[in-house]
Amino acid sequence: MPTKYDIVKQEIKSRILDGTFQPHQKIPSESELMKQFEVSRHTVRIAIGELVNKGWLYREQGAGTFCADRTHNKRLSSVGSQKNIAIVTTFISDYIFPSIIRGAESFLSKHGYNVSLFSTNNDHDNERRVLEKILTEPFEGVIVEPTKSATSNPNINYYLNIERLNIPYIMVNAFYDELEPLSITINDQKGGYIQAEHLIQLGHRNIVSFFKTDDLQGVKRMKGFIKAHRNHGVTINPNGIITYNSSEKLTKPKEVLTKLLDLDRDSRPTAIVCYNDELAITLLDVLREKNLRVPDDISLVGFDNSFMGNLTEVKLTTITHPQSKLGETAANMIVDLVKEKNGQQKKSAEKVQSVVFEPSLIVRSSTAELNLRKKVTK
Amino acid sequence: MPTKYDIVKQEIKSRILDGTFQPHQKIPSESELMKQFEVSRHTVRIAIGELVNKGWLYREQGAGTFCADRTHNKRLSSVGSQKNIAIVTTFISDYIFPSIIRGAESFLSKHGYNVSLFSTNNDHDNERRVLEKILTEPFEGVIVEPTKSATSNPNINYYLNIERLNIPYIMVNAFYDELEPLSITINDQKGGYIQAEHLIQLGHRNIVSFFKTDDLQGVKRMKGFIKAHRNHGVTINPNGIITYNSSEKLTKPKEVLTKLLDLDRDSRPTAIVCYNDELAITLLDVLREKNLRVPDDISLVGFDNSFMGNLTEVKLTTITHPQSKLGETAANMIVDLVKEKNGQQKKSAEKVQSVVFEPSLIVRSSTAELNLRKKVTK
DNA sequence: TCCGATTTGTTCGTATGTATG
């Protein structure tokens, strides 16, 4: 003899199979079903519960119970419950990346996902190997920090393949323009603008800037730097913009700065805009060698609000970066996308969309008003 | 906030994973569990129901509820030739851990393995959750940095279960003594010895030391510190050894040092031994506040040769730590063990065995000979 | 084989909490 909840279950299943309930359509509420089948709420809940467990329905508290979309769930059933998310970053151990990863890992762990880590060392060949690996293994979602995002990418096809396999992915920090992916970035142009504006407002007119331009962040920060000068009617020092790439980051900026500081007092820069705090700390070494005091002799602005900027004797003026918050946001977004793909999410009422964090200035002690006295002292 | 049935569910799952409930063994009856957890039968049934759904238990009406035998299932799902290695560390984003992880990730990627990351935040509850996850998913090998390695570990059973499932694992930085696992460590006692000896040879007699003693590394470094004093016939300042644990690391050492520096000139320490560079940098802040010059007024020795020690205006004297090399060695070892398990062993001539890295001193500019002039100057 | 104690299975009622629209 069939049980009451079995009858309810079968009836609901029938209505799904005969098309009465279309995917993502709301089915009658529990109290409605109580009346229809003349059973208790508990019985209805058991019936629905089993159907949810088998993937026929999904529930949303406060909203209702909905028919799941079972069109392409073969992968899911064959793999079982492997909840793997891949995180691809350029670097693993450097700078603010550990914080970003931690934010994502923390969130994903809490939600029962495994986190697999890959790093490209900002190299396209490595990126390709990583993407091949991801395409081969059963990942449910991917968080990518693009490799050399400012240059054209030879691996675009791999990303298109990921899309074709219906694997959700999002890009953080930057993105490949051709793909127009969901992304989580910060407003780098505005950040660069704020850096420059801060120094301009402090009276500096001869500002030298260093931007790493193999990634989009540097290109945009540079754009902001230029715009700030233009908007404030300040002409940019012709040698005021130095660009470098990842492989040169330990050498070129130091060398160039050393040369610039050897110039005579009048043409020597009075302030430095750095692509990030990491570079600022590196350049601080040069300033110490030259016996220049920060900020009395020269001002210095970093970017990213890295913990590094607080370790030194000079606390860096810098621009905010969400760091672990960014990782967490990315994790949250990818989990939503995975749910949506598996038909466990509402329609498109709240469509997942890209996030842009707005940067702001943190003034510490590496910047000061332009000291005109300097010309007098000696 | 966890629900009651979630608590019951987790607890039952834990007892399965830690071996309390063996396959096909009867678990306590519903009414028994009601008493144990002080919840209604309804709640117990929900908890058990979900575990039955996921295949952890099976019920037999009239007989009881039994632990399912997952060994066959596990093998089946892992046949899919997924090469997953789990890395469990205490922290992900702090200090030298990113470097260790990078070293391991780099090697494992090259050899076609996926790397899944877990962090325990040096908390046993988190460690348990991570180990449960690892036991649930198909991992071929595990690299673990033990959580609170100096204290007795409540999760030993999980490690024994990992052994029972024939999953190779190795411990890095420290290990639980009871398990006698394969491990990759550094000779922390010798490191502590070298730290102290260096200062003693520079003439310091009043040395204060700070050790984080919830991990074995701190305990061993402290042991070396004491031994160095004994071997050189130097008596240890009665208040010369300060211990703290992970949760106090940002507060206690700073507070204690501040007090010690307020002592009169004669009883004030002339040198500081730090558990690691991270602490040294923290304490450097205190010294700056007190307007003490390093190394002229006070010497400072760190440990681990972290990049942090090179960022500041005072370059730290410190002890070497292999960092990414350690991660790489661990990765290499786990790959060998996995191969061995899968019978792809080359020769048994080269048996895999534990590695101990020998530390050495790096003298930079944070230590100097005891300055006797101090008493004269004022 | 039957009995009775135990254990899980089904069903109802009630109450309160929390998210959604």
Add this chain to the structure above:
DNA sequence: GCATACATACGAACAAATCGG
């Protein structure tokens, strides 16, 4: 702010299966 809908939790009763004596 309010009604609606799902989520969690307690209690009670009876049915059906199992198992030892």
